[in-house]
Amino acid sequence: MKILVTGAAGQLGTAIVDEFGRDHTVVARGRSQLDIADREQVLGLAQDVRPDVIINCAAYNNVDGAEDDPEGALRINAFGVRCVAEAARSVAALLVHYGTDFVFDGEGSRPYLEHDPPNPRSAYAISKLLGEWFARDARRHYLLRVESLFGGRAARSSVDRIITALEAGQQTRVFTDRTVSPSYVRDVASATRALIEGGADLGVYHCVNSGSVTWYELAREVARLLGVEPKLDPVPVAQVILRAARPKYCVLSNEKLLRAGVKMPPWQDALRRYLRERRTRTG
Numbered sequence: 001m002k003i004l005v006t007g008a009a010g011q012l013g014t015a016i017v018d019e020f021g022r023d024h025t026v027v028a029r030g031r032s033q034l035d036i037a038d039r040e041q042v043l044g045l046a047q048d049v050r051p052d053v054i055i056n057c058a059a060y061n062n063v064d065g066a067e068d069d070p071e072g073a074l075r076i077n078a079f080g081v082r083c084v085a086e087a088a089r090s091v092a093a094l095l096v097h098y099g100t101d102f103v104f105d106g107e108g109s110r111p112y113l114e115h116d117p118p119n120p121r122s123a124y125a126i127s128k129l130l131g132e133w134f135a136r137d138a139r140r141h142y143l144l145r146v147e148s149l150f151g152g153r154a155a156r157s158s159v160d161r162i163i164t165a166l167e168a169g170q171q172t173r174v175f176t177d178r179t180v181s182p183s184y185v186r187d188v189a190s191a192t193r194a195l196i197e198g199g200a201d202l203g204v205y206h207c208v209n210s211g212s213v214t215w216y217e218l219a220r221e222v223a224r225l226l227g228v229e230p231k232l233d234p235v236p237v238a239q240v241i242l243r244a245a246r247p248k249y250c251v252l253s254n255e256k257l258l259r260a261g262v263k264m265p266p267w268q269d270a271l272r273r274y275l276r277e278r279r280t281r282t283g
């Protein structure tokens with residue numbers, strides 16, 4: 001298959017390029033080569049490449065920044081996706097796009113299912129929900145909701161911030177009352193591939209590592225795996241002034257993905273593999 005990857009230099013983008021590059025022809029475009037919000041450019045590239053699949057990893061992910069720059073977030077997360085979906089449709093390509101747990105308000109008490117009603121609480125979350133809707137413009141599409149991504153080469157996730165601080169023996173602030181299902185980019189990339197190659201039903205899937213954890217518990221597990229003292233500053237979300245609202249309970253259910261034959265490893269296992277990957281990378 002020929003796969004066009006947009007936003008290819010990001011956390012997930014690099015993992016997608018690695019995963020598909022092993023057995024497929026990958027055309028990778030980072031932001032400097034392709035602005036997904038430039039309709040002519042996106043449509044033109046699709047005509048030149050004629051991909052079987054377009055995997056869109058481009059996004060505006062500055063959750064707090066979006067409160068002051070909603071136009072910037074909408075340009076990429078909503079209208080950029082509309083351009084990519086139109087391009088996919090124009091060449092009859094399958095579109096894969098990624099959504100977020102932030103489309104939910106986080107007031108739930110059981111893992112969110114794909115059809116639970118969204119209730120976005122921030123400019124970022126609204127822009128991502130619009131992107132989900134625009135992704136449907138492609139005739140065939142998978143929308144995979146992920147959350148708390150970690151593991152890209154850029155190493156700029158919250159998990160990386162915790163690892164780096166703990167390795168340096170620095171105190172790090174962690175939320176005690178935000179519960180998440182972290183997602184290792186390599187596992188998300190491999191699940192994406194399994195869905196496509198397995199010809200799973202099209203539509204929305206939650207795609208996170210299995211299990212759930214608060215940021216405080218996750219940081220303690222990182223410290224345990226690193227064999228360092230957990231120098232942590234545990235705080236409830238309400239104690240920290242943030243521009244954008246954070247959903248408190250963001251656990252996503254992988255049940256639908258499992259029914260499609262794709263099993264996600266537990267987050268603890270993902271974390272262990274990622275720490276090993278980081279060690280290999282730094283030598």
Ligand SMILES: NC(=O)c1ccc[n+]([C@@H]2O[C@H](COP(=O)([O-])OP(=O)(O)OC[C@H]3O[C@@H](n4cnc5c(N)ncnc54)[C@H](OP(=O)(O)O)[C@@H]3O)[C@@H](O)[C@H]2O)c1
Pocket residue numbers: 006007008009010011012013030031034035036037056057058059060061076080097098099100101128146147148149150152154
């Ligand atoms: N990170 C998370 O925790 C998280 C959580 C939930 C959902 N997601 C979703 O998962 C997907 C992958 O996220 P990620 O963590 O891999 O994001 P990322 O590391 O921020 O990568 C996104 C990439 O998109 C690029 N980009 C930004 N604007 C663009 C544009 N107009 N045209 C083309 N490329 C553009 C960025 O370039 P620059 O770096 O130069 O801006 C960056 O390389 C996204 O849909 C994201 O919303 C992520």
